[in-house]
Amino acid sequence: MHDIRAIRDNAAAFDAALALRGLAPVSPEILSLDADRRSRIAAAEAAQAEQNKASKEAGAAKGRGDEAEFERLRALVSAKKDENASLQAEAAALDGQLRKLLLDIPNLPLDSVPPGADENDNVEIRRWGEPRALDFTPVEHYQIAGVRPGMDFETAAKLSGARFVVLQKGAARVHRALAQFMLDLHIEQHGLTETWTPVLVLSEMMEGTGQLPKFGEDSYQTREGFWLIPTSEVTLTNTVNGDIVDHASLPRRMVAHSQCFRSEAGSAGRDTAGMLRQHQFEKVEMVSITDAENGVAEHARMTRCAEAVLEALGLPYRTVVLCGGDMGFGARITHDLEVWLPGQGKYREISSVSYCGDFQARRMNARYRPEGGGKPEFVHTLNGSGLAVGRALIAVLENGQQADGSVILPEALHPYLRGKTRLGADGDLV
Incomplete structure (x- = not known):
């Protein structure tokens, strides 16, 4: 606001x-x-x-x-x-x-945000890793022989309709391992505080982070009036809703793994195949609460936290700064991390890291008390995927795929898979 x-x-x-x-x-x-x-x-x-x-x-x-x-x-x-x-x-x-x-008016971009109308005007700021040279034609994640037994879209459609999936066998275990690995990395190496929050929230909480009133059609609401969170950004950020916190307690750096729900009302016909765009998915979300002086530096730090996940998994990626026309409603500046997907032959978004300034804080009336005294000031908020678990699964499967339909898994995941290193062509871990 x-x-x-x-x-x-x-x-x-x-x-x-x-x-x-x-x-x-x-x-x-x-x-x-x-x-x-x-x-x-x-x-x-x-x-x-x-x-x-x-x-x-x-x-x-x-x-x-x-x-x-x-x-x-x-x-x-x-x-x-x-x-x-x-x-x-x-x-x-x-x-x-x-x-x-x-x-209903979006946040004001920082002066450093590049001009532009859409994703074609985003600016790449760095790139890490080289796409693996393959001696066979790669396929998309859901077409890999070793993935098909554990990724069931037909049963999911019977249960819930389009844009859902049932995961089984090795695919389900790798999905779970990814979430645990991300949490551990952020907690142990990046100093984030693990947090578990509800997935049902009040309308005031959705308004606080900017999902309401403008984007209500993109989320799900229950008959009782609760909203299913589109990401735990909503709950983590709103932990300071209406509060005046001590400046000494900042920055507050949190991370949560949660189920997320989006109706994707405005994305009909986009990325309907596979797991890329689902109504229900999981994310490991990072949120920082800080002050005006440290907001931009915190944004750079949070971007590095997300990049570190991809590097640990050995996944080639590029980092782009979004232009003004492609930036989300609540952001002043956004870095997107785009991971290489061999099956599509292109980089696709796997994380967005945004600095919101005091935009959300004004909506939440979330403030801090300066150490030297004086009038309370609005906190500054940041959020970022660290990472989207389903998209990380896609990237791991596509980048590790072999000509025989098996998948070699990143070394970082081996301890989480009881020493298993590969997804076999039959869908089991070996």
């Missing part, structure tokens, strides 16, 4: 930043609503002052026995009371309109 005072102070800069996202100026509408709201508040305060004055004068008139003046002033008190109530109601309605407008 945006600071209305900052928009008043520099509306041109606000609109210029939104232009990086390809959006038209909105400050005229915002400032018009704000001016109307403030005028109603001022008028209500004036009516209240006149009501108080008339009430005081009415008491004096009654005391001196001037009944005519008393009745006139009593009528004036009643009129000003009604006027005050009416103006306050109008101000509240305008405040609601202004809040809704501000909630």
Whole structure:
């Protein structure tokens, strides 16, 4: 959410930043609503002052026995009371309109974000590893002989419909091992605090991180009003919702492994084959809560945490900074990690690491108390996949595939698989 005072102070800069996202100026509408709201508040305060004055004068008139003046002033008190109530109601309605407008406006990109309209304008900033040279034609993950016995889309469709999967045999074990490996790496080497959270949350929590009100159709809601989380970014970030924390407790670095749910309402027809885009999936999510001074540095650190997972698994990847037109709603800057998938012959996103500034904190009213005292300040938030478990499984399977339909598994996973090193062509670990 945006600071209305900052928009008043520099509306041109606000609109210029939104232009990086390809959006038209909105400050005229915002400032018009704000001016109307403030005028109603001022008028209500004036009516209240006149009501108080008339009430005081009415008491004096009654005391001196001037009944005519008393009745006139009593009528004036009643009129000003009604006027005050009416103006306050109008101000509240305008405040609601202004809040809704501000909630629907995305975050402002940092100056360092490259201009551009879509993913074609993203800028690669580094690359790690070389795609393996193959003497056979690679296939996509769900076409690998050793994967097919353990990746059942037909049964999943019978159970739940399209974009679900049932994992069995070696594929299920590798999937589970990946999640455990990622958690251990982040906890033991990166200093993140393991956290377990609910997957059902209140609407206020979804609003706090920016999924509501604008993107409600992309998530699932129960009949009781709970929302299924699209990622544990929602729960981890909202752990400070409404709080004032001590500055000494920052940064707070958390990691969670959770089930995630997305309706993918706007992605009909995209990546429908295999596990790449599912309604239910798992992620190991990283969230940091910090201050303004350390936000950009924390973003670089979190990006390295995600990159370290891919490097430990021996998966070639590239890191790109998203252009303004391709960046997510709540981000000020985003690094995408794209892993090499031989079956597709291209790099595909496996992690997004975003710095949100105080955008989410304003929605959550999450603040910290400066060490030297003074007025509480909004925290700054960051989130990133560390990694999407299903997509990591895809990458491991495709990059490790062999001509005979088996899959050689990364050495980092061997301890999690009781020393097994390969997924056999029959789907079992060997």
